[in-house]
Amino acid sequence: xxxxxxxxxxxxxxxxxxxxxxxxxxxxxxxxxxxxxxxxxxxxxxxxxxxxxxxxxxxxxxxxxxxxxxxxxxxxxxxxxxxxxxxxxxxxxxxxxxxxxxxxxxxxxxxxxxxxxxxxxxxxxxxxxxxxxxxxxxxxxxxxxxxxxxxxxxxxxxxxxxxxxxxxxxxxxxxxxxxxxxxxxxxxxxxxxxxxxxxxxxxxxxxxxxxxxxxxxxxxxxxxxxxxxxxxxxxxxxxxxxxxxxxxxxxxxxxxxxxxxxxxxxxxxxxxxxxxxxxxxxxxxxxxxxxxxxxxxxxxxxxxxxxxxxxxxxxxxxxxxxxxxxxxxxxxxxxxxxxxxxxxxxxxxxxxxxxxxxxxxxxxxxxxxxxxxxxxxxxx
Amino acid sequence: xxxxxxxxxxxxxxxxxxxxxxxxxxxxxxxxxxxxxxxxxxxxxxxxxxxxxxxxxxxxxxxxxxxxxxxxxxxxxxxxxxxxxxxxxxxxxxxxxxxxxxxxxxxxxxxxxxxxxxxxxxxxxxxxxxxxxxxxxxxxxxxxxxxxxxxxxxxxxxxxxxxxxxxxxxxxxxxxxxxxxxxxxxxxxxxxxxxxxxxxxxxxxxxxxxxxxxxxxxxxxxxxxxxxxxxxxxxxxxxxxxxxxxxxxxxxxxxxxxxxxxxxxxxxxxxxxxxxxxxxxxxxxxxxxxxxxxxxxxxxxxxxxxxxxxxxxxxxxxxxxxxxxxxxxxxxxxxxxxxxxxxxxxxxxxxxxxxxxxxxxxxxxxxxxxxxxxxxxxxx
Numbered sequence: 001x002x003x004x005x006x007x008x009x010x011x012x013x014x015x016x017x018x019x020x021x022x023x024x025x026x027x028x029x030x031x032x033x034x035x036x037x038x039x040x041x042x043x044x045x046x047x048x049x050x051x052x053x054x055x056x057x058x059x060x061x062x063x064x065x066x067x068x069x070x071x072x073x074x075x076x077x078x079x080x081x082x083x084x085x086x087x088x089x090x091x092x093x094x095x096x097x098x099x100x101x102x103x104x105x106x107x108x109x110x111x112x113x114x115x116x117x118x119x120x121x122x123x124x125x126x127x128x129x130x131x132x133x134x135x136x137x138x139x140x141x142x143x144x145x146x147x148x149x150x151x152x153x154x155x156x157x158x159x160x161x162x163x164x165x166x167x168x169x170x171x172x173x174x175x176x177x178x179x180x181x182x183x184x185x186x187x188x189x190x191x192x193x194x195x196x197x198x199x200x201x202x203x204x205x206x207x208x209x210x211x212x213x214x215x216x217x218x219x220x221x222x223x224x225x226x227x228x229x230x231x232x233x234x235x236x237x238x239x240x241x242x243x244x245x246x247x248x249x250x251x252x253x254x255x256x257x258x259x260x261x262x263x264x265x266x267x268x269x270x271x272x273x274x275x276x277x278x279x280x281x282x283x284x285x286x287x288x289x290x291x292x293x294x295x296x297x298x299x300x301x302x303x304x305x306x307x308x309x310x311x312x313x314x315x316x317x318x319x320x321x322x323x324x325x326x327x328x329x330x331x332x333x334x335x336x337x338x339x340x341x342x343x344x345x346x347x348x349x350x351x352x353x354x355x356x357x358x359x360x361x362x363x364x365x366x367x368x369x370x371x372x373x374x375x376x377x378x379x380x
Numbered sequence: 381x382x383x384x385x386x387x388x389x390x391x392x393x394x395x396x397x398x399x400x401x402x403x404x405x406x407x408x409x410x411x412x413x414x415x416x417x418x419x420x421x422x423x424x425x426x427x428x429x430x431x432x433x434x435x436x437x438x439x440x441x442x443x444x445x446x447x448x449x450x451x452x453x454x455x456x457x458x459x460x461x462x463x464x465x466x467x468x469x470x471x472x473x474x475x476x477x478x479x480x481x482x483x484x485x486x487x488x489x490x491x492x493x494x495x496x497x498x499x500x501x502x503x504x505x506x507x508x509x510x511x512x513x514x515x516x517x518x519x520x521x522x523x524x525x526x527x528x529x530x531x532x533x534x535x536x537x538x539x540x541x542x543x544x545x546x547x548x549x550x551x552x553x554x555x556x557x558x559x560x561x562x563x564x565x566x567x568x569x570x571x572x573x574x575x576x577x578x579x580x581x582x583x584x585x586x587x588x589x590x591x592x593x594x595x596x597x598x599x600x601x602x603x604x605x606x607x608x609x610x611x612x613x614x615x616x617x618x619x620x621x622x623x624x625x626x627x628x629x630x631x632x633x634x635x636x637x638x639x640x641x642x643x644x645x646x647x648x649x650x651x652x653x654x655x656x657x658x659x660x661x662x663x664x665x666x667x668x669x670x671x672x673x674x675x676x677x678x679x680x681x682x683x684x685x686x687x688x689x690x691x692x693x694x695x696x697x698x699x700x701x702x703x704x705x706x707x708x709x710x711x712x713x714x715x716x717x718x719x720x721x722x723x724x725x726x727x728x729x730x731x732x733x734x735x736x737x738x739x740x741x742x743x744x745x746x747x748x749x750x751x752x753x754x755x756x757x758x759x760x
Contacts, residue, residue: 003700003717016403019423023400026699026717026729028423043399043408043425279712279734293704297712301681319406320383324673332659332677337383337406349406354659 003027004291005064009052010071011038013338013347014267014283017275018071019044021283032061039338040071055079062088069245069290070266073101074147091193091244091290092265099241100265104145104174113240115233116259118252119177129163129175136177145172150347151210179259181252185219186270187234188248190285190295197238198285198295199231200278205250205270211345214365217273217305220358230258237263246271246286269309272350274298276334277305302354304361308369310349312342317375326371333368383407384671385444389432390451391418393718393727394647394663397655398451399424401663412441419718420451435459442468449625449670450646453481454527471573471624471670472645479621480645483554484525493620495613496639498632499557509543509555516557525552530727531590559639561632565599566650567614568628570665570675577618578665578675579611580658585630585650591725594745597653597685600738610638617643626651626666649689652730654678656714657685682734684741688749690729692722697755706751713748 003026008015011033019029019040032048033041041047050057052075062068067089080094092100099106107120119136122145123129133140142163144153153171156178157163167173184207189199204219205212218227234249237260241247248268250261271282280288280296288295319337326333330353337349349372353364370378383406388395391413399409399420412428413421421427430437432455442448447469460474472480479486487500499516502525503509513520522543524533533551536558537543547553564587569579584599585592598607614629617640621627628648630641651662660668660676668675699717706713710733717729729752733744750758 002698020400020403023396023423024714024716025703026719028719041425043403045421045423045425045427047425279714288707294708294711296707299712318382323405327668327674327676331674332679334404334659336404339406339408 004066005030006287006290007032007062007065007068008040008071009058009061009068009075011035011040011047012071013039013340014071015040016043016338017272017281017336018267018283018286021281022287024284025287027287030061030065032057037341039340042339053079055082058083059086067091067290069286070097072266073097073264077101093242093244096241096243097265100263102146103143103148103262104172106263107174107176109241110237110260113237115237116257118179118259118261121175123167123173123175126160126164126167129157129167130160132175133160133163139178141176141178142166142173143176145174147171150212151207154210179252179254179261181254181259183219183253184261185222185230185251185253185258186215186248186268187230187251188246188268188271188274188282189231189234189238190246190282190289191235191238191243192289192295193244193292195239196295197235198280198298199235200271200274200282200298201300202227202230203270203273209345211309211311211347212269213309213311213369214362215270215273215307216358216362217277217300217307226253226258233258233260245289246282269347269350272336273305273307273352275336276352277301277307277354303356304358305352305354306358306362306365307350307352308365309347310337310351310369310372312340312344312346312348313373315342317342317373319372322372322375326368329371330364330368333364335368335372384446385410386667386670387412387442387445387448388420388451389438389441389448389455391415391420391427392451393419393720394451395420396423396718397652397661397716398647398663398666401661402667404664405667407667410441410445412437417721419720422719433459435462438463439466447471447670449666450477452529452646453477453644457481473622473624476621476623477645480643482525483523483528483642484552486643487554487556489621490617490640493617495617496637498559498639498641501555503547503553503555506540506544506547509537509547510540512555513540513543519558521556521558522546522553523556525554527551530592531587534590559632559634559641561634561639563599563633564641565602565610565631565633565638566595566628566648567610567631568626568648568651568654568662569611569614569618570626570662570669571615571618571623572669572675573624573672575619576675577615578660578678579615580651580654580662580678581680582607582610583650583653589725591689591691591727592649593689593691593749594742595650595653595687596738596742597657597680597687606633606638613638613640625669626662649727649730652716653685653687653732655716656732657681657687657734683736684738685732685734686738686742686745687730687732688745689727690717690731690749690752692720692724692726692728693753695722697722697753699752702752702755706748709751709757710744710748713744715748715752 201218206214351368410426581598586594731748
């Protein structure tokens with residue numbers, strides 16, 4: 001039918017759910033996976049197993065793709081530049097993606113754009129950290145400049161000794177003020193090469209141990225003014241960085257306003273709720289954006305939508321039996337399983353509840369995710 | 381994760397969309413396709429190419445499947461019985477499926493159950509047809525007892541000569557009164573082996589040349605009493621025939637009430653609207669039913685949902701360009717493309733519109749499907 005071929009590097013759940021969206025658009029996602037048992041590799045037809053840090057593997061994979069996109073940030077930027085130089089269309093492009101790959105690059109660029117970020121400085125020595133602590137006080141945050149995710153690569157250090165331990169690990173670091181925050185928000189938008197932007201409602205993300213456990217859409221009690229500010233900031237950032245695809249901007253809400261925490265340039269956990277909760281899901285939108293199709297409507301489909309992550313427990317339980325029990329208790333809950341081997345703390349699925357009453361919707365999502373994880377019902 | 385394996389015989393769009401639903405449930409549909417370019421074979425990982433009329437191929441395909449289900453009715457019933465005798469779980473079972481495979485069997489059973497059907501009789505000779513015409517008059521309908529779909533295998537004959545032509549073709553036939561109908565409806569339900577039933581809102585189906593072109597959910601102006609009657613009839617039928625999975629009951633609405641036209645025991649065109657338009661889609665529900673999971677909520681997600689089929693035009697146009705134009709005009713329309721080679725009249729996709737105003741929603745669906753097919757906008 002002459003429809004384009006989209007390649008996605010990475011075989012995780014983001015690829016898996018993007019493939020699901022691709023099917024409706026008449027496409028079949030080509031996936032570059034690490035292994036045949038990767039989440040997306042289990043369900044997609046066009047799977048290549050290869051190394052996303054190998055230029056040869058990336059080049060072979062990209063053959064015949066109209067555009068190549070990503071379910072993670074781990075492809076070395078130099079390889080992306082090399083592929084672009086060979087004429088491959090990559091979305092987001094290497095120049096944009098650097099800001100999601102390197103926190104120092106990101107912080108410096110955002111500061112230059114006048115976008116609020118926490119006080120920060122690159123640090124190489126304990127002395128650097130000490131100097132920075134004089135301005136922001138202890139405790140402060142040390143972050144690996146590259147490669148962190150889900151709380152990994154982030155350390156809250158309370159004194160010089162703790163800082164020394166982190167510095168001794170040898171990773172490139174940025175130090176940041178530990179921002180006194182009320183809560184975390186996310187503004188997720190998409191941008192196409194044509195320059196069209198589209199923003200979903202701003203959400204509240206609830207974290208535990210640095211991992212997102214729950215997303216509330218829209219963010220409860222957020223003023224329209226503040227919501228518009230967050231959406232505008234994200235759209236402006238997408239434009240300034242020339243992002244193509246989904247851009248997730250993780251924000252701290254503080255007494256003094258919004259501060260940008262992290263960026264991701266791909267479908268993001270904070271927008272999984274859009275699968276049922278918005279007229280266009282982030283996965284469809286990401287495909288539309290990278291293909292330069294006009295973007296879809298971002299209208300919310302119910303007054304309240306709550307997504308709860310299902311983190312792996314200590315054993316893999318009997319998921320089949322648990323599904324029976326959960327579906328019996330809540331026939332309207334939507335379950336998404338990623339086909340992943342269960343490991344403690346690993347994101348192995350999520351559930352989404354929708355409805356008119358936030359407390360009820362939130363409770364249903366929490367009960368569902370907890371039950372699938374543990375096989376026990378949360379007490380009232 | 382210990383989740384079951386579901387096999388689906390047939391690689392058409394129903395398999396394709398069932399695979400999409402399977403992904404969320406942590407599954408990957410195993411598909412028995414006729415060819416690697418079949419609609420579902422393009423997007424699923426576990427594809428076997430084989431002959432669904434070969435017991436050997438069916439047996440090999442079913443290896444390791446917890447349950448095997450179907451995207452069409454063309455597997456000879458005797459083969460299904462043989463597989464069941466070998467211990468394979470088939471859903472729906474061969475005894476139920478016969479009623480969707482053979483119109484004479486279906487008509488006789490429904491009549492015996494006291495469910496309203498048009499006056500009918502099996503016919504083998506022109507004299508049989510003539511005799512039947514004395515009761516119901518000309519024109520009347522001749523139908524192939526087996527193998528018909530989308531208007532194929534259905535003939536409206538006006539006199540003995542026309543009847544003689546059809547009889548001469550040698551196919552097994554049933555003659556039916558040409559029912560004077562107001563409109564066509566469909567009551568789609570699902571039933572699990574446990575015996576749980578769930579019904580979606582009753583819809584109006586709009587046909588052209590015997591092919592469904594549009595589905596309006598819920599059926600406009602249908603009284604609650606009549607809607608309940610249709611749902612009850614379908615649920616009762618599902619129980620009586622021990623259907624497992626989705627059962628679509630196509631109905632004629634006449635001056636005297638409802639009359640059953642056809643049955644299908646699989647996901648059905650008249651419920652494609654449920655993908656976005658109901659809390660649980662027919663594809664997820666079919667999987668839940670065949671796996672004997674508790675069934676999902678069938679609540680409609682918007683006051684009006686209209687699906688319009690996209691039938692192939694005379695050429696395959698430039699679908700990529702048409703998608704650009706259509707998405708630009710209607711960012712909230714949902715498009716589903718099946719990846720099929722375009723042939724005139726062939727179902728190659730569908731679009732779904734949702735909203736508060738039926739006229740508007742219907743117009744959007746019609747405009748979208750027409751544009752994707754022809755590359756021209758319907759005039760106002």
